[in-house]
Amino acid sequence: EPEVTQTPSHQVTQMGQEVILRCVPISNHLYFYWYRQILGQKVEFLVSFYNNEISEKSEIFDDQFSVERPDGSNFTLKIRSTKLEDSAMYFCASSAGGSSYNEQFFGPGTRLTVL
Amino acid sequence: RKEVEQDPGPFNVPEGATVAFNCTYSNSASQSFFWYRQDCRKEPKLLMSVYSSGNEDGRFTAQLNRASQYISLLIRDSKLSDSATYLCVVNENYGQNFVFGPGTRLSVLP
Numbered sequence: 001e002p003e004v005t006q007t008p009s010h011q012v013t014q015m016g017q018e019v020i021l022r023c024v025p026i027s028n029h030l031y032f033y034w035y036r037q038i039l040g041q042k043v044e045f046l047v048s049f050y051n052n053e054i055s056e057k058s059e060i061f062d063d064q065f066s067v068e069r070p071d072g073s074n075f076t077l078k079i080r081s082t083k084l085e086d087s088a089m090y091f092c093a094s095s096a097g098g099s100s101y102n103e104q105f106f107g108p109g110t111r112l113t114v115l
Numbered sequence: 116r117k118e119v120e121q122d123p124g125p126f127n128v129p130e131g132a133t134v135a136f137n138c139t140y141s142n143s144a145s146q147s148f149f150w151y152r153q154d155c156r157k158e159p160k161l162l163m164s165v166y167s168s169g170n171e172d173g174r175f176t177a178q179l180n181r182a183s184q185y186i187s188l189l190i191r192d193s194k195l196s197d198s199a200t201y202l203c204v205v206n207e208n209y210g211q212n213f214v215f216g217p218g219t220r221l222s223v224l225p
Contacts, residue, residue, distance in 0.1 A: 106160070
């Protein structure tokens with residue numbers, strides 16, 4: 001069964017450093033998403049991406065964040081200068097279409113720890 | 116801010132019990148609705164979509180009341196493997212961002 005994969009599974013970084021989280025969405029999917037979940041809290045939407053551009057972003061997704069699809073398979077989330085409060089689980093998701101009823105499939109997540 | 120609210124839980128039930136979870140959403144323009152389950156420190160996984168007419172998948176039944184902006188999930192004959200956090204998810208914007216509720220944790224006890 002096709003699945004979304006993410007690397008690394010755990011990333012530890014120093015405050016102020018840049019991190020890049022990587023995702024490989026399901027191959028025939030066209031819509032890509034990043035979510036985060038701070039420990040013990042709810043899953044929060046960050047950004048959606050379609051046709052090589054951001055289609056929607058939340059207020060969390062400020063200038064420190066960027067996304068990119070550098071090739072035909074990877075979808076990355078970059079945090080330019082990490083803060084302690086960026087520590088969270090980051091989930092990538094993809095869907096085949098952009099309509100309301102398209103299921104989003106989630107990757108296993110990258111746990112980001114900012115020290 | 117538009118929100119999705121759920122029963123705070125946790126729910127601790129014996130095997131074989133029937134348990135119901137409730138969810139309310141504040142954005143009347145919400146388009147579609149889902150129940151996801153999340154095991155501890157894992158990713159959310161789709162349990163079922165919620166259709167206007169209500170739908171059933173084995174032991175799981177989902178209901179939607181658009182007028183009351185209310186969604187429910189009923190689990191019959193609960194199993195130990197049903198222990199997880201159940202997330203109510205609302206799609207507000209035609210397939211773009213999902214809005215997640217805080218989740219209700221279920222523990223099924225032997």
